[in-house]
Amino acid sequence: MLPIGDENLGQRRRPIVNYALIGTCIAVFALQELVPGDSEALVRTWGLVPARLLNDGPVAAHTLITHMFLHGNLLHIGGNMLFLWVFGDNIEDEFGHIPYLLFYLGTGVLAGLASVALRATSDVPGIGASGAISGVLGAYLVLFPLNEIRVVILHPFTLLLWLGSLFLQNRPELPKIGVSALYVLLFYLIYNFIGALAGIVSPSRVDSVAHLGGFLGGYLIVLILRGRFGLWPDTVGAAAEGPTASLRTGMADRQAEAERLQEVGNWPEARKTLEAALKKSELTDDIRSSVSAHLQLAEVLAHQEELDVAAERVAAGRTLAQENGYGDLVARADLVAGRVALQTNNAASAEKLLQSALEWARSETYQTLPTAQTILAAAELADQLGDTRHGLTLRREAVQGFIQARDRRRAVDVLVEIGDRLAATGDFPGARDARREGLRIARAIYYVDAMERLSAELEAPGAT
Structure with a gap:
């Protein structure tokens, strides 16, 4: 051998x-x-x-x-x-x-x-x-x-x-x-x-x-x-948190708590938490976290139908991101603005903002997790615009970004989603290929939950 x-x-x-x-x-x-x-x-x-x-x-x-x-x-x-x-x-x-x-x-x-x-x-x-x-x-x-x-x-x-x-x-x-x-x-x-x-x-x-x-x-x-x-560690993100987490604890904790509140639908409390995070950012020089909090708050405001205030938050965050060279956050700002535009039935503006976001994201290298995450968020906006084929293409691009950034668990999760979406549209060969690729990576990093799910789906009766 x-x-x-x-x-x-x-x-x-x-x-x-x-x-x-x-x-x-x-x-x-x-x-x-x-x-x-x-x-x-x-x-x-x-x-x-x-x-x-x-x-x-x-x-x-x-x-x-x-x-x-x-x-x-x-x-x-x-x-x-x-x-x-x-x-x-x-x-x-x-x-x-x-x-x-x-x-x-x-x-x-x-x-x-x-x-x-x-x-x-x-x-x-x-x-x-x-x-x-x-x-x-x-x-x-x-x-x-x-x-x-x-x-x-x-x-x-x-x-x-x-x-x-x-x-x-x-x-x-x-x-x-x-x-x-x-x-x-x-x-x-x-x-x-x-x-x-x-x-x-x-x-x-x-x-x-x-x-x-x-x-x-x-x-x-x-x-x-x-x-x-x-x-x-398996991901760059995990490695990056170690030496810097103690410097960002207060703000990072509030943003994480706000994200949890968003997931359970408690939008008023999420808003209060993010506003407190932004006050915390005034005491630090952590501009990147400040931009992120502005954009997260804009998403909450948009969900509460306060579209004008949301647009102001996006504009503030985008300006800070562009001034400090955070291309991935400029892209994220454009995506948030695109979703706000869709809420006002301005699909043409949303499409332009999607293209702008992709240009900014692709100007960054795939050595960082935020870029791949931005591409994935762009896929979701493409879906909302009704262009599901483009959404799948962007998800495949995001998979490569997560792999380059060493976040292979996230790459597997996206491949699972691609497989499910393709199967739902009747593209069983494409779904099978995505699941096989996901299973191969899951085995390489011993991602047990994904291994069990993908193996079951590939071995299920009628799977093609």
Whole structure:
């Protein structure tokens, strides 16, 4: 079972460090093979020799790093670089470039120390990136346990079929299947555990203990940092709330309470709460929250049929947003104004405001949740204007925005809604495709409620 690819939902960073690590390993291997001289001497000098490390101490400490960039043969480096290519980019995307590099080197050192601990008297050099890569795999198990991994089944029978197709010139492909990362990585862990036990009885060229040390080190580091400090949440929104929530508590609490009151239909109390929030905003420099409160209050006023006052609130909020460069809030203001225009039966004005909102929203990048939320709100206004087809198109656009912003739960929710809307119009193939996509993402983030609902809908009698 050989992994050849994985899911890269909403990646935000080009994995330049991962590319650099792969490139460095390949360059060093080329140096080993192509430069005249004794390759074994190179390996012995820069490889990790347990007895030398323990005897010489600091003099040989550098080999805890250098051994990661040496490899024994093409199969050795090819397998390692394939695993790093498949799994490393996701981890770099979550960590950032420099933290990923430090993590990679750190787990490589842990893997080396594990190897030294077991074979302390050995003078055989250990080489290879697999210990550090195992650390990456351990991190992957914590962060992406249900990502789909594309694997090739390497079996004599399937290889014979492939060679036969090659002979017949049928442009063959090796048989590929999608497997949950959980199963792939547990197989890797068990395989190396068995290898480590076997190595105690009979020495092996494969350092399974280093693999286990790197894997468990990477797994525990990420598990502890995530649990202890809340690092690497699934959504950018959750991450953003941490350091700033205490500075906005009073106003944010009032806006959240007003939203709850709106949901239960208590519009008078929602209005009072938002007016109190705006008074709170006068004591802070939090312009963004102030704009948001203006627009939320405008929505409440519009529901209470105070359309002129609502329009004033929208205008005030839009001006503040535009002056401070909050394009997503300018878009939201236009959407609120569009709904107010519809209440006055001015569909033409509402249509213009919808287009203006979309222009502002699309001028922002999809690296922030507000932009995707604005596109979703635009879909609702399009529905109110009777253009349900445009509404569906905007919802699909919002799905991509939520994925880019790492709010994959919200992306799944929108895909569920798309599936329901398509099914209601009789477009069962389209509904099935939306539900399948939603189920795939839900499985990747272990969104249980959505997984159960979508599985039931796809398996229901008569589902097409």
